[in-house]
Amino acid sequence: MAGHGVQAVDAFGGLLLEMLQRAEMVKQTNTVEPALHKTDLGDHFERVESIFPSSSSPETKKRSQYAVIETAVRDTFNNILASTTIDAPSSVKLWNLLDIIAILSDDEQCDPALLFWLVEELLDSQTIAGCRKIFDYLESRRERITAKHFPQKQLVILRSCNELLRRLSRAEDTAFCGRVFIFLFQSFPLGDKSSVNLRGEFHTENVTTFDDMPPKGSDLESMEVDSDAKIAVPTLKVPSSSSTGANKTPEETNGFAKGSSPTKSVPPMSMDQLYPIFWSLQQSFSQPKRLFDKEHFDSFKSGMEATLTMFKAIQNESNGRPLKSMEENKRGVKRKRGEDDDDLANAFNPKYLTSRDLFELEISDLSFRRHILLQMLIIMDFLLSLSAKAREKLSKVGLPDNPNKSVMYADQVLNEEDTNWAVGMKQSINDYLKQGLDGLFFHRMIESALSRDKNWVRWKIENCPTITRPAVTPDEYIASKTAARKATTNKRLRPNPLGSLDLKFLSESDGQAGLERLKDPSRYRLPSIKSFQNKIGLDDMDIDMARDEEQKNTAIEAKASKSWRALRIASTSKLVAFDKIERSDKIDEIFVDDVKIEEQVINPDEESMEDEDLVFPKDRHSIVISGPSGVGKSTLIKMLLEKHAKVIGRKASHTTRPPREGEVHGQDYFFVNKENYDVMRDGDEFLEYNNFNGYDYGTSRKVVEGIVAQGKIPLMEMEYHGIQQVKEKGYAARFIFISPTEPSVLEQRLKRRGSDDENKIRARLEIAEKELEHAKIDGFHDKILVNDVLEDTFKALESYIFGTDDQDMSSTPSEQVKSTPASTEVDMMDANADANGSSKSDAIPASKTDGAVQVAEGAEPMK
Template sequence: MAERLRVLLQRARTVKQSTSLEPPLPVSELVTNTDHILGSVVGDKEVHMNAIETAARNVFYSTLASCPIGDPSFVDIWNLLDILQYCGDRDLCPAQLVLLLIEELFDSQPISGCRIVFTYLESRREAIIANPSTNKDLVILRFSNELLRRLSRAEDPVFCGRVYIFMFQSFPLGDKSSVNLRGNFHVENVTTFEDYLKSTGSGEEGTEMETDIPEDVTNTRGPEVTVVQPDEPEHASPTMDIDSLYPVFWSLQHCFSNPPRLFEEKNFREFQKGLEATLAKFKEVPKVIQSGESERKSGAKAGAADDDDDVASTFNPKYLTSRDLFKLELSDLAFQRHILVQALILIDFLLTLTEKAKKQPYYQNAQRAMLYAFTLRQEDTEWALGIKNSIANYLQDGPDGNYYYRMVDTVLSRDKNWVRWKMDNCYPITRDRIPTKEYLGAMSGTETELRKKDVKIPGPNQSFKFLSESEEGKGVAKLKQAKRCAAPSIDSYAKKIQMGELDLEMVSSEEEKRQLEERKTSNTWRGLRMASKHRLSSLDRLEQGKGLEKLLQPVTSMEVAGEDTGPTAPEGRDSVPQERHQSVEEQRPDQRSQVTANDAAD
């Protein structure tokens, strides 16, 4: 069998003239009889499979030892893998054999060689996962995790992303392979800071940590920066000085890596004070914006594609806890945003432990490891909601703040759905296809029912007695109510949407759920129509499917600047009466004619 594989590799050089990994080898052109492409042995199927695997490994090792990965003759390895993939799909050799050899290939290469091997893996991904099996999944998980352990997120962030994307594309959406069934936290990820300052804050001696952040503040190449001075409020409360804040700030990382620490009253109060002091300091210091951020974004908008080395050289997810760098880090806008996103993740975790959240059905059905005896008190819940709102407002301020916060909020919202799915024992996501016969029968039945409906058209002698009813709230009296002549406020629509969302959590039937969703959509549309007249600059805050609460938040400095640059109203028309902003449908007939006449005069 080994000799037969070598003969096939010689023929492959003639069929495939290229020495690169692309295009794939057309294996079907090598032999005419695919049933015995690798030969046969005396014995059962297991003996046959073991013989093929042994022969393939002998050829693989001998070829690998004779040529480096950058040599043109290394094409024999790619051709051998293509042949084994072809045979595995036809049950002529073990289906996972090609993945086992790729795993061996990863182990034999440095990181630069692993990039080339992974490029081959990406180019053959569809063929490899076309016939899924448990044996294949286990090998993919094993070598992907091993590769991620070898890679540095600081040195190879793009390569790490390629590995994650390959795993996401190789496994179905509802696969449980990545579920943390025991609910463990990354408690090994602890932080340490300089000993002579630990007396002023909390810390743990003898521990080390690599905290994920960009290295822009320590870039020795000296990139150009933009400094933005913060707005100074008239009555600003004093904030901590740098030396006092240093241990308090880095102590937050203990809670970020191990949230159950906050179940203790002392730790929770320290976290409160530390997060509030950190946010206040962020607002106080001048912002330093690295030039690389704007350049990368402008390049992305223009459709430019940076290579891995360029991107990796401008981004490094590692923070240093040196005291000398602390002042510089506090002023870095990217540093601030990263820390605040960590805080948002932790606050969302705390909000899942409120008394109301624990009454949800999915929490009742959660695994025992995900059930915590701790319940967040009402006053702590109000604090968490308040600090979350403050962080959201701060993230929206600054360059591209609205875009950045929208991206973060979208990711965190989707993550909540995944957490709920995991807590609910990972119920199946996929649904079986509806049989064609059943689908056609449903369509036919619907058409039959619609034909039975008789449309009744009211006759000319319809009674209008209801208009003569004089009771309050009926007839003409109902049309004369004062509330019909005033436009509703945005706040009223926002409250209706909030009440509707609470009702949606307690629905008992699909029909009731559909009615509530339609009512929510109607109130959202009406609120947006009203906001377009009074809060047009705030519409960028909203997202599809969310409420109108963000419209009620104070206008940020960026929005004020945007409004100031808009067209100036003509002299004498700076103040427009409230009635002029009401839609024609929401005004009484006498008001409608008056407004129309005023518009014509203008």
């Protein structure tokens, strides 16, 4: 540390080092998470006071203390930066230092903005990849570091974020830009004015250049060179009095009378003619104030009309061949998706490609046309906000005494004719946008975005009044909750109205147990036909043995109900047997065939095993297996996948590591480059991610969702950082830790495995220690299995996964679960009938049940 000769600086510097040492002991990970808390640092904080004796004035003391702390902190900060890189594990010292400063700042021991000053310097000194890491820190601590003293911090936050945004490419780092914006949005209150463009400045630096060669045979009469923008601005010859338009028809003036449609009956230009006109519109889009000049406005109007006419002509043409364009669209999408992850980095580029050669292609693309039309709508809204009607409306709502004149353009009023033109043009654009693939949806989206934008403009005109609403009081909250409950409760609802389902399982008091009962497979699976055979036999006996007429009728009705349900089930698979049924009370034929079918199907060795024969765990959450290196995770996972290939699906992670020999992309890993990996990470596409041995690894949400979509249960292997992230994201899974009988077996197994040299084994064992340490945290894992004898561990693992822990372990879980449904079903059906006194209400009118599934649903829900 640099000596400053100031005793307090040296003393605080020493204390800071002690705090950092303590932090390293407390937080044993090398990652940003978890954050340090004041209690983690023991009594070090009390010692801060002793370094700064109280002086005559508290203000003087505060100022000198802040200066001393800042100097010492900066020394330490620079030392850390000089000795580590942001990617190295030792960078944890930086995060620890920032955490310590955050604690000091919350305690008002140092300048509140100190942390952000350092972050600003850090961002300035790092590459974009390094900045991502710093942002990991900022995002993970956002709430904490912005909760107190925000006014003192906000300027630095804004400055550093803006500086970072300036460095980022909107095209290549779109997702990172988004992270920065989201950080700003979340940190600053909604009504914060610091980033509001109060002066109504337009983004005039965004100049769109295009080929300035005059097109052959065009109608352009002159080419003006706009010296500011250094681009050729073609001017269309337009009738001189178009804005007054007194003696001319709308067609003659290119202006539009009320209700007339712009672009009506005007033939489209050639592409060459349109090209300069089309691109010169961008000038007015980025500098709308140009339109206050009559000449510019006239040429703008003609350009807009010519463009829309061309768009309409293209639309009509593509409507004539819709199938082809649909095909092309599909092919485009397919090709893009087929290119695997490379298109991830190929994000939207906000700069237009304006080559003349591309023009025709671009303009025939619907998305491109929509983009331009959206720009047109924005400018139409801008023009219409200057109309006399809009002015009147604004004055009616009552502006504050000091409205923001810079965004009002009070000296500009759009005349009636131009207003009508803008209204007509807006209407035509809207009509156009509603057509085509998803046109209505697209139109609705932009309509709502634009209408919201108008509110922001109003807010700016009103000089950004604070957007706050008084907090809801506890009384108001309770009153509205009670009222809502009252409004949604039907008092006349009978507990179990005649003919309706028993909805008791929905009752709140039943809570989790009720939900669990809903997951019972018997609720959604069809009962087997066989299960009805015995019951119908029993009903037959009841009919024969009935002591009086009433008993007999009850038994007949019960039999009819069951026969009906059995027939509905048989109708899906054994319709042939129906021919053999001669009497409605004698349906045995369906049972005869059914036995044969079951015999054929239950053949576990058969490749084409039907899905319904598969046995799934009751708990279908993802399974996460962790454990120290060498404990046998991969071995157990392999066994599980071999035995339960149709039930459990393994996901491949994404990694930046190059493939090893024999590794297959998509099977062992998804091998992606760093750029694509970062884009995925910034886009929150990973459930968890980590860096190991200098390479990045991540579990893609999409891959996991894909396994679920296949109807399988995802199985993942993760180390404790990953588990921590997964838990923080609130992803529900079952966490199983595989533990060795004692740590020494790990080394033996790794040596026996022979896949790593001595050094790698050492490195693995070091991390293994941490894994074992974490396993001690109460509740971190749902199940800990000690892998002593492999076969026993596998059985225990299966039992846990399939929810058969408590049952006999001699048979495999699959066997156990498989053997139960038939008998359980019989019991449940009986219980149902009993619960209702008889199965009278089971009868389902034919008109109400159209399929076999409905029989199962329509019948009493199984409990």
